[in-house]
Structure formats: structure tokens, C-alpha cells
């Protein structure tokens with residue numbers, strides 16, 4: 001939580017700056033409400049979440065003076081209300097095994113790192129993990145996944161650059177089934193420039209998976225970079241359409257003032273948030289704690 005607090009502090013400071021000097025009455029004035037709503041929008045919570053929080057605050061009667069501190073505490077309560085329904089850790093429940101988790105996201109979002117971190121979390125719960133290098137478009141992506149696999153001590157199924165992702169996924173599922181792997185985490189290409197190709201590729205992967213196990217993929221996790229602010233929302237839009245996203249992981253919440261976008265995403269899409277990334281290391285993936293995050297944002 002040290003790491004996380006560090007991450008959201010900038011958002012929080014900005015919000016505090018914007019809220020400083022407010023207060024005095026037990027009910028907020030229209031002017032104060034406007035100012036709070038603006039501050040929330042500036043903090044990347046988006047117009048919908050900001051309006052919802054404004055409405056709640058308008059009804060709220062403060063015990064004593066509604067000073068900056070009291071207002072922030074109430075904002076945190078309302079943010080937590082929005083975040084709580086989407087907090088949902090990724091659990092390994094698939095039967096038969098393996099649980100197949102497709103991980104998608106634009107290049108640079110932290111996809112590969114998140115795969116390694118997820119693998120590490122699963123290992124801590126004593127699950128057997130396997131990785132598959134389904135992003136065959138970038139040689140670097142394959143290499144990077146192999147390096148993480150070595151660090152974790154888990155098998156990585158990979159082919160050559162330019163190979164067929166569907167055939168790698170096929171091999172990986174077969175192998176994972178044979179050796180009784182609990183969780184198979186699959187890296188996929190993140191080319192948003194060519195939506196058609198990306199869709200075709202994912203459709204092919206799904207088809208192969210479906211043949212081996214009609215339940216697979218069990219999860220389609222979209223990795224989003226918090227530093228992209230509102231752009232993260234348009235990525236949800238595109239990937240929902242092209243990939244059937246079932247949940248989110250937001251990365252780089254350390255050292256960004258844009259963590260509020262998580263609230264915007266929760267309000268707008270209601271997709272489960274599995275975890276958050278707060279650094280570059282293996283153990284820098286944290287369970288998503290809505291109350292903690294709400295307190296830190298506000």
C-alpha cells in the first residue's frame with residue numbers, strides 16, 4: 001500500500017488543491033458542487049462518475065463544517081461505492097484444467113510484465129503456471145516472455161517470430177493439459193492499428209481453444225496503462241468489441257496522477273477489475289482494494 005499510496009498521491013494532491021478553500025456549511029452550495037465536479041473531471045474520473053458523485057454530495061448533510069477534509073472523505077465514500085462492485089480477483093476455478101487466460105492490450109501497456117506478475121501471484125497460491133507467447137508479431141515480446149518464464153521457473157510455449165499464434169496456443173493447451181497445469185496465461189498481439197487483422201487473429205485463437213475446451217478462454221484480461229488517462233477508455237471500447245474482454249488490470253498506477261480513470265472505467269463499463277500494477281517488479285501486482293484506492297484518489 002506504500003507503493004500504491006505513492007502512485008495515487010498525485011491525483012489526490014491535485015484534487016486537494018482544487019478543493020482547498022471550500023467549505024463552511026453543512027450542505028454544499030451549488031458553486032462548491034460545481035467546483036468539486038470540475039476537480040473530479042480534471043482528475044480523470046470522467047463526466048459520468050463526476051456527475052454521480054456530485055449528485056450524491058448534493059444530498060449529503062455534513063456533520064458540522066463541510067471543510068476540505070470532510071468533503072474529501074465523503075468523495076472517497078462515493079468513489080468506493082463505484083469501485084466496490086467491480087473488484088474481483090482472478091481466481092483459478094476451471095475444471096478441467098487448465099484455466100486459459102488470454103491477455104490483451106496495446107504494446108507498451110505492460111502486458112508482458114503483467115503476465116509475469118499474474119503468474120507469480122498464482123504461484124504464491126501454489127498453482128502450476130504456464131505461459132504461451134501468442135504475440136508472434138514482435139520478436140522482442142517472445143524473448144521477454146521467455147526471460148520472465150525463466151525467472152518464475154515456469155514453462156513458456158513459444159514459436160518463431162511471425163509464426164501462427166493459434167498453433168502456439170494449440171500446443172500450449174495440449175501441453176498444459178498433459179502435465180496438469182492450473183493456469184495457462186497467453187500473451188497476444190496488441191496491434192490496434194489494424195483492427196481487422198487483430199480480430200481475425202483472436203477469432204482464430206478462440207476457434208482453436210474452443211475445439212480443445214469449449215469453456216476456453218476462461219478469461220480475457222485487458223491490460224490498460226493508467227498513464228494514458230482517458231485513452232484507456234477508448235481502448236476498452238475497441239477491445240470489448242474485438243476481443244470480448246472479461247476483466248481489466250490497470251498498470252503504472254505508481255507515479256501517475258491519472259488513477260482516476262479507473263473510476264471512470266468502473267462507472268462506464270462495469271468490467272471486473274482484477275488487479276493493479278504499481279511497479280516493474282514481479283511482486284508489483286496488487287489485488288484491487290476499492291476502499292484503499294478510493295481513499296488514496298480522494
Ligand code: GDP
Nearest residue numbers: 107108109110111112113251252277278279280
Ligand atoms: P507490453 O509491450 O504491453 O508487453 O509492455 P511491457 O510489459 O513490456 O511493459 C512496458 C514497460 O512498462 C516496461 O518498461 C515495464 O517495466 C513497464 N511497466 C509495466 N507495468 C508497470 C507498472 O505497473 N508500473 C511501472 N512503473 N512500470 C510498468
